[in-house]
Amino acid sequence: MTGSGIDMADPDVVVVGAGGDAPALAWRLGQQGIDVLMLEAGPFHGNEQFPNPHDDRGNAASAATGDLSGDLLDQQFTAREGDMGSPVDGKLRWGPADAERAPWARTVPQTGVISQVAGVGGTTLHYYGNHPRAFVPAIDDQPHWPIDYADLVPYYQHLESVHPVKPAPTTPKAELFFEGARRSGYDLTTGLNVDDEGYRPFPNAIHQPDEALARDGDYDGDFRDIDGDTLACHEHQGGPHPRGAEFEDRAKRGSLVSLVPKALDTGHVEIRPNAFATQVLTRAGPGPLEACGVAYRDTWTGRTRRIFADCVVLAAGCIETPRLWLNSGLPDDGWVGRGLTTHHFDFVSGVFDSETLEDIIGQRKVEPHQGQAAGSRLDVPGKGGIAVNTFAPGITASVMFSESVNGFAFENDTSGEPWDTEGRITGTKLKEQMSDYRRMLTLICHTDDRPRQDNGVSLDANTEDEHGPVARLDWSPHPEDDERRLDLARRSAKLLDEAGATHIHRAAAAPIFLHLQSSMAIGKVLDAGGEALSVDRLFVADHSALANGVGGANPTHTGQALALRTAEHLAERYFDGVADPIPADQTPASADD
Amino acid sequence: MSYTRGTIAALVDAVVPATPEAGDDVGAAGALDIDLDETVETAFNELQEAPEGPIRSLGYETMPFAPLLALLLDFGALELILAREREEPLQSPGERFAGGPFSRLAPEDRMRAIRLLEADGLFPALDERYDAPIGIVAYLMQGALFITTMAAYSDWGDDAEEPQGWQQANYPGPADGYAVHMGYEVDEFEENDYGTASTDGGDEA
Numbered sequence: 001m002t003g004s005g006i007d008m009a010d011p012d013v014v015v016v017g018a019g020g021d022a023p024a025l026a027w028r029l030g031q032q033g034i035d036v037l038m039l040e041a042g043p044f045h046g047n048e049q050f051p052n053p054h055d056d057r058g059n060a061a062s063a064a065t066g067d068l069s070g071d072l073l074d075q076q077f078t079a080r081e082g083d084m085g086s087p088v089d090g091k092l093r094w095g096p097a098d099a100e101r102a103p104w105a106r107t108v109p110q111t112g113v114i115s116q117v118a119g120v121g122g123t124t125l126h127y128y129g130n131h132p133r134a135f136v137p138a139i140d141d142q143p144h145w146p147i148d149y150a151d152l153v154p155y156y157q158h159l160e161s162v163h164p165v166k167p168a169p170t171t172p173k174a175e176l177f178f179e180g181a182r183r184s185g186y187d188l189t190t191g192l193n194v195d196d197e198g199y200r201p202f203p204n205a206i207h208q209p210d211e212a213l214a215r216d217g218d219y220d221g222d223f224r225d226i227d228g229d230t231l232a233c234h235e236h237q238g239g240p241h242p243r244g245a246e247f248e249d250r251a252k253r254g255s256l257v258s259l260v261p262k263a264l265d266t267g268h269v270e271i272r273p274n275a276f277a278t279q280v281l282t283r284a285g286p287g288p289l290e291a292c293g294v295a296y297r298d299t300w301t302g303r304t305r306r307i308f309a310d311c312v313v314l315a316a317g318c319i320e321t322p323r324l325w326l327n328s329g330l331p332d333d334g335w336v337g338r339g340l341t342t343h344h345f346d347f348v349s350g351v352f353d354s355e356t357l358e359d360i361i362g363q364r365k366v367e368p369h370q371g372q373a374a375g376s377r378l379d380v381p382g383k384g385g386i387a388v389n390t391f392a393p394g395i396t397a398s399v400m401f402s403e404s405v406n407g408f409a410f411e412n413d414t415s416g417e418p419w420d421t422e423g424r425i426t427g428t429k430l431k432e433q434m435s436d437y438r439r440m441l442t443l444i445c446h447t448d449d450r451p452r453q454d455n456g457v458s459l460d461a462n463t464e465d466e467h468g469p470v471a472r473l474d475w476s477p478h479p480e481d482d483e484r485r486l487d488l489a490r491r492s493a494k495l496l497d498e499a500g501a502t503h504i505h506r507a508a509a510a511p512i513f514l515h516l517q518s519s520m521a522i523g524k525v526l527d528a529g530g531e532a533l534s535v536d537r538l539f540v541a542d543h544s545a546l547a548n549g550v551g552g553a554n555p556t557h558t559g560q561a562l563a564l565r566t567a568e569h570l571a572e573r574y575f576d577g578v579a580d581p582i583p584a585d586q587t588p589a590s591a592d593d
Numbered sequence: 594m595s596y597t598r599g600t601i602a603a604l605v606d607a608v609v610p611a612t613p614e615a616g617d618d619v620g621a622a623g624a625l626d627i628d629l630d631e632t633v634e635t636a637f638n639e640l641q642e643a644p645e646g647p648i649r650s651l652g653y654e655t656m657p658f659a660p661l662l663a664l665l666l667d668f669g670a671l672e673l674i675l676a677r678e679r680e681e682p683l684q685s686p687g688e689r690f691a692g693g694p695f696s697r698l699a700p701e702d703r704m705r706a707i708r709l710l711e712a713d714g715l716f717p718a719l720d721e722r723y724d725a726p727i728g729i730v731a732y733l734m735q736g737a738l739f740i741t742t743m744a745a746y747s748d749w750g751d752d753a754e755e756p757q758g759w760q761q762a763n764y765p766g767p768a769d770g771y772a773v774h775m776g777y778e779v780d781e782f783e784e785n786d787y788g789t790a791s792t793d794g795g796d797e798a
């Protein structure tokens with residue numbers, strides 16, 4: 001096969017989506033000599049086959065690492081907030097590659113904002129590289145998982161060595177957070193397997209920064225002559241740094257730069273962007289039903305095609321995987337699309353005065369725009385997690401101050417609460433808050449919300465686009481989820497207060513659908529190997545396969561671990577098995593292999 | 594100035610007003626100084642592609658959400674006025690505002706009108722009553738504030754080299770890097786014991 005425009009003639013496996021998790025599966029299958037064709041609805045950035053992905057279609061597919069270009073990535077990923085991240089017309093959005101067109105429709109009949117990205121690498125184009133493992137009790141003590149935590153560990157270890165995943169460096173804003181955590185009485189956590197409260201640097205899939213970037217050193221270079229993270233804080237904007245480096249050496253290990261090259265490198269994987277799957281093709285099998293291919297539509301030409309294969313893998317994410325399933329008329333026993341978890345986020349921020357900052361971190365501002373976007377966290381198994389989450393001003397203003405389920409700050413009485421203001425802030429007050437941006441530390445709360453059948457994705461039969469009826473999303477928290485979130489918000493406020501914040505604000509956020517899990521759960525829709533219970537030869541390998549929200553830890557590490565494991569089950573069941581099983585290695589993973 | 598643009602102007606002006614009296618730190622210019630009314634109108638009209646069916650056959654390629662937003666804002670304003678939940682006197686509309694009730698509310702009352710639309714008013718009450726996705730009104734209101742705020746503080750609303758919102762936040766814009774490395778709180782994580790997996794792990798499904 002070559003990198004030119006024709007589909008792999010006869011793939012063994014066709015995968016829908018080349019987002020966060022699918023490349024892990026494709027890589028693992030490719031390693032077994034299984035030919036994989038990946039259909040991705042969005043663009044392929046940084047690829048010579050698609051030199052202007054938002055203006056021209058380019059060629060049809062890419063199958064060689066030689067197509068990947070750091071120079072193109074540098075041109076395309078400007079690191080400007082709106083240019084990259086506007087959900088309407090940014091380069092990273094849920095919509096077709098063609099910049100002239102609008103985003104694809106979804107029906108969301110409630111307060112909320114969805115943040116997902118179409119394109120090779122999927123939503124990890126936006127993500128912050130946070131790769132904690134699931135909380136142990138979320139797998140072993142909650143009733144949702146048909147497998148044990150121990151079953152995931154070898155896959156976690158494997159990913160930790162290949163991305164790699166390492167403790168994030170301390171930066172001034174991280175040290176401020178750590179000090180608040182220490183003063184609140186939390187201990188430092190040093191283990192990968194978390195079942196107890198504690199604070200720690202984030203295990204991040206971001207290359208560690210060059211030692212030359214010491215704060216108190218005298219680095220005055222241009223940041224193009226160093227290896228690893230440049231601490232530029234552009235994860236949200238696609239994170240292309242260090243500029244000028246080879247494609248595969250970019251610091252943030254999103255799937256595009258970390259797993260896609262590995263998958264292509266097997267010589268058995270081809271990726272076709274601009275290909276929106278509209279139908280899973282089935283035939284009668286030995287069991288009731290068996291998948292045999294996929295129909296898709298080219299998003300530039302409108303041409304539709306069918307691809308046949310021995311197995312089909314759905315990895316279109318928590319919203320589109322169930323939509324495709326339902327639009328294909330596949331069986332639904334009541335759990336397809338349901339049980340969605342979303343970590344019921346909250347945001348709490350603190351503003352500090354310069355003297356306090358001088359005392360704790362030896363500088364007069366927090367400087368939220370410097371250092372990794374999210375490099376430090378507090379785990380609270382059973383409730384969720386709290387993390388430093390920092391952004392450029394546009395996202396800061398919108399997540400901290402523009403979205404809330406508790407109305408507007410000017411109406412809310414906060415006496416007796418550990419925050420000074422709660423709810424949306426507008427007008428002069430918003431401008432005042434934002435003028436303190438550089439003395440502000442923003443925290444996110446990830447709630448351990450539990451799967452419930454009422455929450456999830458269905459079809460909106462009245463709204464149809466060129467790919468069929470669109471997905472409708474309904475999600476609301478259970479009172480117990482609200483309680484856990486409130487607990488996390490209070491802990492966040494205490495931590496900021498202990499660190500000396502002079503003004504604390506709680507967003508009481510409205511749903512932001514950005515961590516999405518468990519809408520096609522193993523144990524419900526899928527068996528423990530990731531294969532559909534009601535359709536043979538059909539697998540799911542994205543976050544929808546997770547059985548719950550992994551306790552509130554960031555989900556991608558577990559999503560990718562499960563995708564690797566599912567690849568092995570697929571190879572065992574329908575091909576010649578796995579030649580090189582991933583070993584259960586109980587020693588710490590190393591970056592060098 | 595169209596009705597739609599002028600009603601959206603009253604929205605963006607309430608979220609990020611010009612504040613000539615505020616100190617230098619805060620910045621005097623507001624959303625209208627960077628024509629954010631136009632940005633938000635465009636964003637709403639390009640929020641999503643028009644579905645197959647009647648809207649498309651009317652010639653729309655995308656959903657005409659901006660006029661709908663303006664109508665809804667006036668609806669919310671009217672409800673606020675009729676329900677006597679307005680807290681400040683009506684005012685004559687700003688120069689760039691339209692003439693509808695939303696444009697005549699004081700800034701905080703405009704926000705109260707939005708709250709009625711998404712949480713406490715007639716639309717949410719209808720949403721309880723009917724099996725139709727009326728909650729889409731709440732979604733659009735959230736979107737209006739999210740887009741206004743994000744655009745006001747980024748290059749989305751002002752594609753100058755140094756957008757107004759970045760200046761007001763004192764954000765220097767994208768950089769190639771920062772020398773802010775302070776070592777490691779943990780050098781390596783350990784593969785610690787996670788105990789024996791309990792057996793009640795999941796046969797429930």
Ligand SMILES: Cc1cc2nc3c(=O)[nH]c(=O)nc-3n(C[C@H](O)[C@H](O)[C@H](O)COP(=O)(O)OP(=O)(O)OC[C@H]3O[C@@H](n4cnc5c(N)ncnc54)[C@H](O)[C@@H]3O)c2cc1C
Nearest residue numbers: 017019020021041118122123127128130277316543554556
């Ligand atoms: C700002 C931000 C920060 C985040 N930070 C983190 C973090 O630090 N750590 C973490 O763990 N998580 C993080 N997340 C969440 C994380 O990015 C997602 O959970 C993860 O990418 C989901 O992986 P997925 O494979 O399930 O779906 P996706 O990554 O969304 O991939 C699905 C892919 O399928 C494609 N697709 C959809 N429908 C079709 C179709 N019909 N045909 C063909 N292709 C289709 C999509 O275009 C997409 O590329 C973050 C998210 C955001 C928005």
